[in-house]
Each structure stands twice: as structure tokens, then as C-alpha cells.
Amino acid sequence: MKILYGVQATGNGHITRARVLAPALAERGAEVDFLFSGRARDQLFNMEPFGDYQCRTGLTFCMRKGRVDGWRTLLKNQYLRLIKDIRALDLSGYDLVVSDFEPVSAWAARLRGVPSVGIAHQYAFLHALPDRSIWRLLKPQIKLFAPVAQAIGLHWQSFGGHCLPPMIQAPLYGPVSEPYKYLIYLPHDDLSEIIQCLKRFSTLRFFVYCNVSQQRVEDNIVLCPFSRHGFQRDLASCEGVICNAGFGLLSEAMQYGKKILCLPQQGQLEQISNARVLSQLEYGVVIKTLQDPQLQNWFNSASPVPVQWPDVGSALADWLISGCQAPLSELSDQLWVNPRTGMPVVAQSVTQN
Numbered sequence: 001m002k003i004l005y006g007v008q009a010t011g012n013g014h015i016t017r018a019r020v021l022a023p024a025l026a027e028r029g030a031e032v033d034f035l036f037s038g039r040a041r042d043q044l045f046n047m048e049p050f051g052d053y054q055c056r057t058g059l060t061f062c063m064r065k066g067r068v069d070g071w072r073t074l075l076k077n078q079y080l081r082l083i084k085d086i087r088a089l090d091l092s093g094y095d096l097v098v099s100d101f102e103p104v105s106a107w108a109a110r111l112r113g114v115p116s117v118g119i120a121h122q123y124a125f126l127h128a129l130p131d132r133s134i135w136r137l138l139k140p141q142i143k144l145f146a147p148v149a150q151a152i153g154l155h156w157q158s159f160g161g162h163c164l165p166p167m168i169q170a171p172l173y174g175p176v177s178e179p180y181k182y183l184i185y186l187p188h189d190d191l192s193e194i195i196q197c198l199k200r201f202s203t204l205r206f207f208v209y210c211n212v213s214q215q216r217v218e219d220n221i222v223l224c225p226f227s228r229h230g231f232q233r234d235l236a237s238c239e240g241v242i243c244n245a246g247f248g249l250l251s252e253a254m255q256y257g258k259k260i261l262c263l264p265q266q267g268q269l270e271q272i273s274n275a276r277v278l279s280q281l282e283y284g285v286v287i288k289t290l291q292d293p294q295l296q297n298w299f300n301s302a303s304p305v306p307v308q309w310p311d312v313g314s315a316l317a318d319w320l321i322s323g324c325q326a327p328l329s330e331l332s333d334q335l336w337v338n339p340r341t342g343m344p345v346v347a348q349s350v351t352q353n
Contacts, residue, residue: 001321002031004091005098006105008058008146010038013248014100014120017154017167019049021098021119024317035089037104046228056085056104086111096320099146106146116148117324119316121247122270124153124163130280134273150324152316154247156254156281162332166251167312172229173236177303183238183258184208185231185249188265195221197290204299207234239303242290245271250278257306260284261298310335 008014034050037058089108097109101120109116125138155163198206240259264275275286
């Protein structure tokens with residue numbers, strides 16, 4: 001089977017899912033080519049697993065101080081370039097297009113009648129999620145942005161809609177926490193404001209991943225350049241994570257059993273919904289600013305029990321290679337049961353808003 005795998009590169013969570021599914025597909029004999037859009041090639045890092053991948057401009061959000069800048073987003077995206085890329089994409093010879101919310105590959109497959117499967121957290125919004133107000137707004141946008149013949153949503157519960165669990169890498173490091181160490185990932189927030197706030201907590205150590213060329217230290221703060229392996233090492237060894245409400249990182253933090261302090265990007269409806277569900281499931285604390293008085297209480301709180309997510313990548317690879325024959329409801333039921341205990345992976349209930 002020959003597959004074109006399109007990945008929305010605006011967020012690292014999309015790329016992380018591809019890192020999980022790519023080797024699983026290769027082990028089963030699939031030939032996979034990759035297409036990334038939404039981020040310039042020179043801004044991607046640790047991309048060796050994807051070989052000679054393609055890049056397209058695609059679509060992306062424009063951010064300003066942790067908030068979606070609606071006007072810049074509207075004006076900066078190159079819509080004519082998107083249409084040209086969709087029309088020009090050669091899908092001859094491909095048996096299947098897999099899209100992780102990537103618009104060029106998804107729309108090209110639809111226009112050419114090539115079978116397509118979408119695998120992304122965003123496709124969970126095609127189902128009735130607890131946060132109904134945001135779900136109703138996002139559902140038509142999801143269908144328009146990256147339409148696929150078969151959509152598979154990923155979330156922290158199935159929510160009765162046959163969502164699958166998060167597809168993330170198994171822990172790369174042992175679950176050993178270093179006291180007073182915290183990981184910070186707020187890439188669109190003002191770095192100087194982050195530093196000023198964190199310096200108040202001088203007894204704690206903060207590892208801030210941000211757009212710097214090399215690591216440097218400022219008092220109790222270590223500024224770290226983007227690195228997949230370095231980030232995973234610090235995630236495994238920290239006590240807690242302060243981050244936005246991106247689905248992938250939150251899922252990884254749950255897997256490591258880390259405390260989560262979440263600042264959803266304002267104006268980003270997916271992140272606002274993620275934060276609300278995170279809070280309802282009691283997986284983390286949600287705040288709007290690092291000046292929030294809850295910050296000190298969160299530092300003093302206990303660490304949660306790690307969540308053992310199942311091997312979603314292998315299960316999806318088997319399903320794709322078999323021709324997507326089994327109903328998604330069967331795959332969902334299979335994955336939401338812990339093979340060690342026979343019990344559901346996540347047992348908490350979420351109220352409907």
C-alpha cells in the first residue's frame with residue numbers, strides 16, 4: 001500500500017502523531033510519503049524520521065502575545081497559493097491519503113476521488129463533545145478545513161462518539177521527577193513577561209523551551225532551544241508542566257503523571273475546549289495569566305497518577321493496512337479497555353454543558 005500522509009505542522013502535536021504512526025505503517029510494509037504544511041521548512045526540527053518529505057504553505061494561525069490575531073490570520077494566509085497547491089498535488093499511484101488535519105492533501109484527495117482518512121484531535125469535534133457551545137462552532141469549520149471520507153477523532157474519553165485515545169509515543173525516559181523542576185512551553189507568549197513572572201519563585205527551577213539559538217541561564221530559569229529529545233527528557237524529569245492547551249503535550253504530561261497548569265491560547269476555540277474538558281476531568285488546573293494567585297497553590301499540589309494510554313498507533317496501522325474494514329466503533333471499544341485490568345482507560349465522567 002502506498003500512502004500520502006499529510007501533516008498540519010503548525011503544532012508539534014500533529015508531528016508527534018506522525019512520529020508514532022509512521023514506523024507502525026513501515027513495519028507493516030506500507031510505503032509512506034509525507035507532506036507538511038502550515039510552517040516553513042526552516043522552522044521544522046528533528047525531521048529525520050520522515051525522509052525526503054514535501055512542504056507546502058497551507059494555512060495557519062497568526063499569534064500575538066498568546067492570543068490568536070484574527071485580522072493578521074485572515075490577511076496573512078495565502079489562499080490562492082493554497083488553491084494552486086491543491087490542484088498541483090500529484091496523487092497518482094497513491095492508494096490512500098491520511099491527513100492529520102492537513103488541508104492540501106485532504107482537499108486534493110477529495111477533488112480527485114482518492115480514498116482519505118483523517119486522524120487528528122480536531123476530528124473529535126465532529127462528535128458531540130461536552131463543551132457543546134464550542135463544538136457547534138467548530139464542527140462546520142473542521143469539515144471545511146481538511147475534509148476526509150473517514151474521520152477519526154482523538155480525545156481523553158470516547159464521549160460516546162467513538163473517539164480514540166491519544167496517539168502519542170510511549171515514555172522515552174523513566175518516570176523520575178527532580179524536585180522543584182518545572183517545564184514551561186508557552187511559545188506564543190511574551191518571553192520577557194514569562195521570565196519576569198517565574199523569577200518570583202526563586203526556590204524553583206524552570207526549563208523554558210522557546211525560540212533561542214542555544215541554551216542560556218538567567219537566575220533560576222534555563223532557556224532551552226527547541227529539541228524533541230531535550231524536551232522529552234525534561235518532561236520526564238520535571239514535577240509539573242506549564243503550557244497552552246495543545247492536545248498532544250497535555251496527553252504526554254498525563255502519561256508521565258505530571259502536574260498540569262494550562263493557559264489556553266485566547267481566541268483558539270480548540271484550546272479553550274481542551275482546557276474546559278481538562279478541568280472537568282480534573283487532569284489539570286486552568287488559568288488565564290501567570291499572575292493568577294492559584295500558581296503558588298499549584299506548585300504545592302501533589303502529582304497525579306500517570307495515565308496508561310494504549311498503543312493507538314499499532315492499532316490504527318493494522319486498521320489502515322486492512323483497508324479500513326472494521327467499524328470504528330469496534331476499534332474504539334478495543335482501545336478504551338486497559339488490557340492489564342480489563343477496565344476502561346479513563347473512568348471519570350464529564351458533565352454536558
